[in-house]
Amino acid sequence: MTSLLTCRNLTKSFGAKKAIDNISLDIGRGKIVGLLGPNGSGKTTFIKLCNNLLTPTHGELLIGGHRPGVETKKIVSYLPERTYLNDWMKVSQIIDFFKDFYEDFNTEKAYDMLKRFNIDPTDKLKTMSKGTKEKVQLILVMSREAELYLLDEPIGGVDPAARDFILETIISNYNENASIIISTHLISDIEKVLDEVVFIKDGQIVLSKTVDEIRDESGKSVDALFREVFKC
């Protein structure tokens, strides 16, 4: 059983600063992993490295046995923090776009989720509020039957009802072959959904355990432990 994501001695420097400092990590299939750390800890840099949006300075990163590139992009579904939708398309057009480029895109699922969120497919992306655009993005990402989902702050700017729906979607999308990495600050909302948790600080991994291990060993929730570890 090979792990889905492996990195060994992974380092990414920007000039003199090491945003990712000698990280080694193994993530198996069928896991929901939380990547937790304060702003600037390297979470987003790590995710960008996984997506080939940045190239490593040193070390190795493999997803499904391949270095990040065209082959991994086919099996990785990425939700960035920012809205990346273009402004001239309608919702139905961006769905067609995803269907065109990604073999694993499930159009039915996408339209289903749009309906549940009350989003009209004939609406123009340009006219939508930021919150609605974020929902559309989430729908596009979760409608792919990918092997690795990378969600960067998926529940950040969303209202509580939508937040619950997002967590439900994450759970219902679960399959033993795929894994999800969620990078977030809002730990208490999602910790019950996570298998494992990785704390990252200044580009280094400071902790990598299962949620229950943490709760058992420390007698605290992951959220509480996080606040302790990352006290200012």
Place this chain on the structure above:
Amino acid sequence: MLNKLFKYEIKATARIFIPLYITLIIFSIINKIFNTLPVVYGININKLTGYIRLFIYFGLIVGILVITFVVQIQRFYKSLLCDEGYLMFTLPVKPWQHILSKLFTSMIWIVISLLSTVLSFLIIMPNEGFWELMEVIPQGISEVLRIFGSGTFLVAFESIIVFILCMATGTLMIYAAIALGHLVKKHKLLASFGMYLGLNTGAQSIMIIFMIVAGSFYLKDFSNLSIYTQMQTILLSSLAYFSIIAVGLFILTKYILDNKLNLE
């Protein structure tokens, strides 16, 4: 994948260009109608509105040419190096395919912009001028055939290739400048502009070197050669020049997008 990118690129840009072309052609037709209006009740509408119409007409032409240029920049910068880049660069597509799809699309619009400009001229020009032109063109063609003989088609073909490469080089220079500007932390647009000037200067320096080298082969005998050979010399060296510059700019841009990408 390249086809798909190309398709979407055309879709994204057609929404801007098609209305412009239609406006230009319609306005040309309107202009033509105005030009041939009779004087009614002593009011010469033709003369009265003449300056305004001329102004609008040239405004449209200049507008189309400017927009064709600006859209090239916008499609590369906004679509790849701003927020939308997160979408584009996570598609299972290699960066060079992005470059080519945008390049081909730009070139197509440049050609269509030029053609529509020519078409609008033909529509607007007074009827006598039009028929004169229709006579002159075949005369010009037979003259060219006389000069170049059987080599005419080769020369014509090479000229077209040179024209295409020249367009490609222009667009690739914009892309390379933007990509180079992306490497800088602050004032990226300003840096891109500076890079563009730098690249332009570099390309021109290379051109001068080319001319010196090519010239030194034929310098003494150039005027003694047949016109055909002279033309071939110029065309082939232009071909070589633009190919080298275009490929160099492409490789530079590709390298930056492959290895130095850093979206904010």
Place this chain on the structure above:
Amino acid sequence: MPWDLKPDRPIYPQLIEAIELKICSGVYPPGSKLKSVRDLAQEAAVNPNTMQRALAKLEEDGLIYTHRTSGRFVTEDANMVKQLRNKIAKEEINQLFQKMKILGFEKKEILDLISIMLEESDNK
């Protein structure tokens, strides 16, 4: 019955307790069919792997069994359920006793207080 999961205790044992409670209280009657792991996980808003492990443990204990094609079912052994019910009740009562002891209650005091409160709750 909502899934009441406390944040400072491991989730896995809490899931086991919650399901045991649902079985003993009749929310999942003996012989009834359980929802799929995914549906249960969604309901409880927990990780499906953790839910799966909890169900596996309960199966090991005999409270749940899997029918290969039809899914998971609660045991039909009413006696086993009754025993579990008693076990849970005893644990609760033990906890009560410990607290009362700390407060300094005697055995008779405890009994009297319980009787009074039971009567009061009858009258409501």
